[in-house]
Every structure is written in C-alpha cells, then in structure tokens.
Amino acid sequence: xxxxxxxxxxxxxxxxxxxxxTFGSGMEYSDFVDLxxxxxxxxxxxxNVPWPGNPVPRVTEVYGGMLNAxxxxxxxxxxxxxxxxxxxxxxxxKVIVNVCGKSVEDYLEVVERLSDEKVDMLEINVSCPNVKExxxxxxxxxxxxYDITSKIKAKAKQPIIMxxxxxxxxxxxxxKAAEAAGADAxxxxxxxxxxxxxxxxxxxxxxxKTGGMSGPAIKPVAVRMVYExxxxxxxxxxxxxxxxxxxxAIEFIMAGATxxxxxxxxxxxxxxTVKVVEGIEEYMTKYGVEEINDxxxxx
Amino acid sequence: xxxxxxxxxxxxxxxxxxxxIFDMWLETTIAGDVKPGQFVGVYPVNKSTxxxxxxxxxxxxxxxxxxxxxxxxxxxxxxxxxxxxxGDFIMILGPLGNGFxxxxxxxxxxxxxxxxIGVPPLLETAKxxxxxTGDNKPDSVSGVMGYRNSDGFLFDEFKEYAQMHMxxxxxxxxxxxxxxDAMRQDQVKCDVIFACGPMPMLRGIKAYAEEIGAKAYLxxxxxxxxxxxxxxxxITKTKEIDHHSKVHNARIxxxxxxxxxxxxxx
Numbered sequence: 001x002x003x004x005x006x007x008x009x010x011x012x013x014x015x016x017x018x019x020x021x022t023f024g025s026g027m028e029y030s031d032f033v034d035l036x037x038x039x040x041x042x043x044x045x046x047x048n049v050p051w052p053g054n055p056v057p058r059v060t061e062v063y064g065g066m067l068n069a070x071x072x073x074x075x076x077x078x079x080x081x082x083x084x085x086x087x088x089x090x091x092x093x094k095v096i097v098n099v100c101g102k103s104v105e106d107y108l109e110v111v112e113r114l115s116d117e118k119v120d121m122l123e124i125n126v127s128c129p130n131v132k133e134x135x136x137x138x139x140x141x142x143x144x145x146y147d148i149t150s151k152i153k154a155k156a157k158q159p160i161i162m163x164x165x166x167x168x169x170x171x172x173x174x175x176k177a178a179e180a181a182g183a184d185a186x187x188x189x190x191x192x193x194x195x196x197x198x199x200x201x202x203x204x205x206x207x208x209k210t211g212g213m214s215g216p217a218i219k220p221v222a223v224r225m226v227y228e229x230x231x232x233x234x235x236x237x238x239x240x241x242x243x244x245x246x247x248x249a250i251e252f253i254m255a256g257a258t259x260x261x262x263x264x265x266x267x268x269x270x271x272x273t274v275k276v277v278e279g280i281e282e283y284m285t286k287y288g289v290e291e292i293n294d295x296x297x298x299x
Numbered sequence: 300x301x302x303x304x305x306x307x308x309x310x311x312x313x314x315x316x317x318x319x320i321f322d323m324w325l326e327t328t329i330a331g332d333v334k335p336g337q338f339v340g341v342y343p344v345n346k347s348t349x350x351x352x353x354x355x356x357x358x359x360x361x362x363x364x365x366x367x368x369x370x371x372x373x374x375x376x377x378x379x380x381x382x383x384x385x386g387d388f389i390m391i392l393g394p395l396g397n398g399f400x401x402x403x404x405x406x407x408x409x410x411x412x413x414x415x416i417g418v419p420p421l422l423e424t425a426k427x428x429x430x431x432t433g434d435n436k437p438d439s440v441s442g443v444m445g446y447r448n449s450d451g452f453l454f455d456e457f458k459e460y461a462q463m464h465m466x467x468x469x470x471x472x473x474x475x476x477x478x479x480d481a482m483r484q485d486q487v488k489c490d491v492i493f494a495c496g497p498m499p500m501l502r503g504i505k506a507y508a509e510e511i512g513a514k515a516y517l518x519x520x521x522x523x524x525x526x527x528x529x530x531x532x533x534i535t536k537t538k539e540i541d542h543h544s545k546v547h548n549a550r551i552x553x554x555x556x557x558x559x560x561x562x563x564x565x
Contacts, residue, residue: 021530022525022529022530023529024528024529024530028525028527028528028529028553029527029529031302031303031527032303032304032305032527044529044531050544050545050546051546052546052547052548053531053534053546053548056521056522056532056533056534056535057521057522058522058531058532058533058534059350059522059523059524059530059532059533060522061348061349061350063347064347064349065349066349066350066524068524068530068532070530070531070532073531073534073544073546073548075543075544075545075546076545079545215349216349264349264524265349266525266529267349267350267351267524267525267526267530268342268349268350268351269305270305270392270525270527271305
C-alpha cells in the first residue's frame, strides 16, 4: 500500500494535511496527535508584520458548522520563523506556510523572507473573506488573481499553491487563471461567506457581521468545486471543506483532489487528522487499493 | 501543565438547583489534574453541532475521580446536557486554561467574587484557599456572590470555606445591588480578588481593586471554537503586546481564562 502523493516535486507521506487557520502551527494540537503522522502541516496565515485581527465575537456555531471572522490575526513573519518554523523543524512532516497580505508587496515580502527557510511549499491566501483589504480582493477577479499569482511565482523559491475562494461565479475560470499565471497547485475551498443574526439581542452574531462558513455542512459545495477545478486544470488540487473522516477525504480524492485538508473538524475532535490518515489506510487495505493515486478522480 | 485530552466522562448525578441552572457530576480521569478556575469543553451529541461548550469546573472530588459542572441552559447544546442522566456518557475536552493563582493569596485577605453563572468556579477556588497551610495560608478567605434574586445557588456551600456575603439585584436577599455594593456595605477585608462573572461586573471589580489598592485576578468568557489556543477565536485586549500574538491580544482559552486585571485593557 502506498499513500504517498507528490505535488510540484514535493512528496508527502500521505495526502492528509491541515487546513490553514484551524491548526495554528501544530503546536497546540501536538498535545493530541503525532504530527509525524501527517502529510503536511499547513500553518495559519502569516503576514509581513503582526496583524491584530477583528473584534470579538469572532466565532459562532451554525447548523452543521461554524462562522469565523478572525481576520487573519498573526504575529508577523519574523516571530513565525523563530517560533513556529523552529517548532515544526523537529517533525517529519512537510511544512506549507499560508501567506497573507494587504497588498502584492506585503505578500512578496513574506515570500522573500521565507525563501531560505525550511518551508516545503507556500499557500497563497487570496480568499480570506474576513479582512477588508487584500486577501479576497485578489481572489474574486481572475485578472487580479492572474496578476498576483504571476508576481509571487516570479519571486518564490518554493512551489506555490493558490488557495481559492468559493465565493466566485466560476471556480473553473479562477483555477485556470491561477494555472496560467504559473501556480504549482491550487487548494480549495476557503470558507463560504455567511451571516448569523441573534434575534434575542437583535444584533449580528459576529462583530464583523459576516464570517466564513466551514464545517460538515459545506462539504457538498466543496466536493463539487474540487471536481470542477480538477477538470479545468492540469496542476494538482488540494481539496478541503467539511472533512470529518476518511470517507469524506476519499470522496474529495475521487472528485479529483491529490491531497486533502482537515479544517473545522479539528475543533470538534482534535484527533481527526490522524483518524483520517488511519481511515484511508484501512479503506485501501479493505478495498485492495495499492496506490492512493489510483483512486484520484476515479468518478 | 496537565495533559489535555478529549474523552468520554460518565455522568454520576444531575439535578436542577435553580431556574435554568443545572448541577452535574462527571467521573473522569482528568479530575486529578484540575486546578481551580480551569474549564472543560463539553460536546453535545446532536450532529448539527460542531463546537465544544466551555463550562467552568465548579468542584473536584479526587477520591471519586470526579468533576462537578454547574451550568446555565442557554441554547440547544446546554439544553441537551440537562437531559443527561446517571450512567450516560458525555464527551469532554480538558482540563483547559490556566486557573486562579492560589499562591497569590498567601498571607493576604483574599475575596472570591462571583456573579450569576460566574459563581461556580469559585467554589473549588474557595475550597483550595481554605485548605492552604503554613506560609501559603491566606490571612482570611471571604466570598461575595451576586445573584439576580434570592435563589442564591451554591451560596450555602461556600460557607464551609469562606466568610460569605450576598448581593441580589432585586434586594430579596443580602445587599440590594451588585457585588461591589456588598463589598463596601459589609466592609469586606480585601487584598486579593479572584473573580468570575459578566464583563460589567469584572470591569467594576478592576476599578474597585485599583481604588482600594488590591490585586484582582479575573476569569473571562468569550465565544470559543477550539478551546486549545489554535483558532484565535477567543481573544481579549491586553495593555502590553502579548507574548504569543505579538499584538495586544491574549487567548482566553489558553493564556486565560484567568488574567491579572492589571494586564487587561477592558
């Protein structure tokens, strides 16, 4: 049985990753799971300087999931390198750093700062719905996406993954724009913009009014988009959105994903990532799948 | 810090002790590691829910390997918990957070102050304070609890550990008004405060502590997702740049829930 997958020349021991923003840099979850068991740890978004994020409440539960509007709070790339990357260096897992910014220059500063660090890939966050400037502004227009992708690709030492927003008319068009601009891979979906109103307090549940929806309820939307995107481009697709277990993960792989990421479910069960790894192995054994790649896009 | 786990706990007992307030004992292996002021995440079984409900630990019984949760039914998740009966199992994540710094009360007049559903974690806190000996022993242990009305849940249980004072909003028992009114009226001796309750009460306590030159340690509450410090959902504003965030935000679930009032920008 071989669970290895390769994306842009980087080989992962298995296709299971963490979804950015739901796992910190792995430190907090290392109390629960052996990070060495994961294909990759995808870190929380990091910018050139510390970001304070949004006011609270930042999170709220909704039926089958949650809304968040953290606003990409992060300590800035310098602290991230010294603390988070140093922590991850001790583990036998791949490291993918999620990069955010308010301007193209911000992104480039982070990308350049990380060029000589022990980072396997960069995931470029052009799809966070919770910050006013940058981020999603680059991810909802294919020309803007093409522009930022090509500029980052020109400077990046590591392969780049463009993380796409589901809040677009055509995910295929966005995927094609990222590929045409030189992206090595794409990941999707980021959260779906949502809203919740507290009828007793007569106010928004989140201080930011809107938030990104994640959790099991968004999975069918994510599977459909992964299917469409993977048929639109030739670069690898990393699929995510509501994965609870190995069954869900395999569904994404059959839709066309080379790798998958576990997000909000970490909050429900901090052991989810490793359970998904083990579940995929059990499935492969039981159904005689020798290569995980053999079932990719099989539908 | 104690090892955090998510695992099933067995319900030993459950009863309603006031309007909308439930009292549940759980048998769990984490009991031995719990510090007063820590909390657990409790998971509803309902599949439409995702997140653990943060509930403070009211009391610990190490002999029975049990923890006590006294909680208010505020939504569908806690409404589900209220239906649990002895022998049922419930998933919990914990112990979470830092707890009250009991050692800061050594040789001092310490006051535990609770408001509403902020009262429960102070019971174990008062118990531990009363058990301190030698140089660690507080000079005195007092308690001031604020309630909406005379139901005064848990109040009598505190009497074993502390000199108690009550405030009620409707004046039906104790001092009419809030916990600060009771502190003033009853002239409660106070060098150190451990408090948990609604934000307006905590702001008032911070101001009162500054006025009388006391130290205050406040337990905060906020909407949480992960409970373990990863998601950055439950932050509070801090005066200085926080060591972890590098901005003026600390994580309530892991850097707190108990903070030195002097460190908070409330």
